[in-house]
Amino acid sequence: MFKKITFISGLLVLLCSCSSEINNPTTILSGSITNPTEKLLLITGSDTFRDTIRVDDSGNFKDTLNLLPGSYLLSYGKLFWRSYLENGYNVQIAFDSKDFSKTINYTGAGGNENNYIFHKLSRQRQAMNIRQQAMKNINDSSLALLNTQKEALLTYLNEYPSLDPAFKELEQKNINYGYMSDLKRLEKSDTLNLVTGLRNELKKLNHTLNYNHGMDYLFSGSYKRIIEDYYRTNARQTAKTSNLDYDIAFLKEISRIKNDTIRNSLAYNHAKYGITYTKDLDTFYSLFLKTSTDTKHNEEISGSYKVLKKVAKGSPSPDFKAYENYNGGNTSLKDLAGAYLFIDVWATWCGPCRKEIPYLKELESRYHGRNIKFVSISIDKQKDREKWKQMIEDKQLGGVQLLADKDWESSFVKEYLIKGIPRFIILDPQGNIIDYNAPTPSSGELETIFNEFDL
CATH class of the missing domain: 1.25.40 (Serine Threonine Protein Phosphatase 5, Tetratricopeptide repeat)
Incomplete structure (x- = not known):
């Protein structure tokens, strides 16, 4: 097993159950893939769980895991899907990578529950237009449409053969939570008058809701x-x-x-x-x-x-050395000493970063000729340096434009523990930290801060 594998999930769905085999303290996950294309099957769960399973040349895989019960996202190449796993399950998965949705099948302990999950989600996707209609046009029929969809899911659940009773009970609640979640979204989106039926239904559901069901929390995304x-x-x-x-x-x-x-x-x-x-x-x-x-x-x-x-106010700033400068050559932090620095950590692919550009340019223009330098450090990958250069040109970006050496893994980024961008940092002329998490240019708060400096 390989630990600490990171990947981005694209589906927001819910699944779960409860263990009926308490004698087995682990989950066994195995299977066979026809037309294998990748060497690893990725698995991720809630919070901190990440793992991978090796797939051999014949498409076979097997691993023993110690898991909390809950929904896990499995990823194989460009295929993503949800499975419910819990200790005590011995699940086998088979599919053809060239025809995934028509060939996937689960067998073994937990197989029936996972086949139900997969087919239920397919039915939900097919009926998505009904839900979208209810969520878009809020009126007396919205409640009826959502209730019809809920009842259809409950009927399908009751008709599905041989589900574990504990799983079935949790899934019944999960369907009702999904219904309630949709009603709450309707409540928020209706800025004028919430129709009486919706209000009464929400009042009833809120009255019965228990906020301390740990298993429901693991089970149901809703x-x-x-x-x-x-x-x-x-x-x-x-x-x-x-x-x-x-x-x-x-x-x-x-x-x-x-x-x-x-x-x-x-x-x-x-x-x-x-x-x-x-x-x-x-x-x-x-x-x-x-x-x-x-x-x-x-x-x-x-x-x-x-x-x-370590980056508290007054501390020396983490250093960066020889970052590529758009205007030519390389620039290190020490090269910028002697002036206040307003540092913008950003990337060309970052939408919120791009939204700050007009405000940043206005701020830079307002303080032009003063003892403050505006430094933009891109964490674009080195292979995207031409995209970085092109955006600087297209947006006519000023200030000092630098490209970090190792994108997110750059020491400057890691020492500031930057996990999201844009991030703005203010340093004094000696390179000491004034604010490692400064306000955004669009906030309108920076002028007040800058006016306190000896510029």
């Missing part, structure tokens, strides 16, 4: 979204009434969750990126540790905290 939306809504309200930053308010809200599975998952998924953006690192970190009881999660976030403490 339940997970409902739970997360509930606590995020509460956090936004808390932030307003308590004068707290939202990221801190969210941790305070979820710290009260009784179920460890839900609380730990929400805390981790909030913190793995949120800790890199918070304005109050120590409070954020302290609250996270009080909220999370997951050792693996805590070790990762503690590592992030230690990295970010």
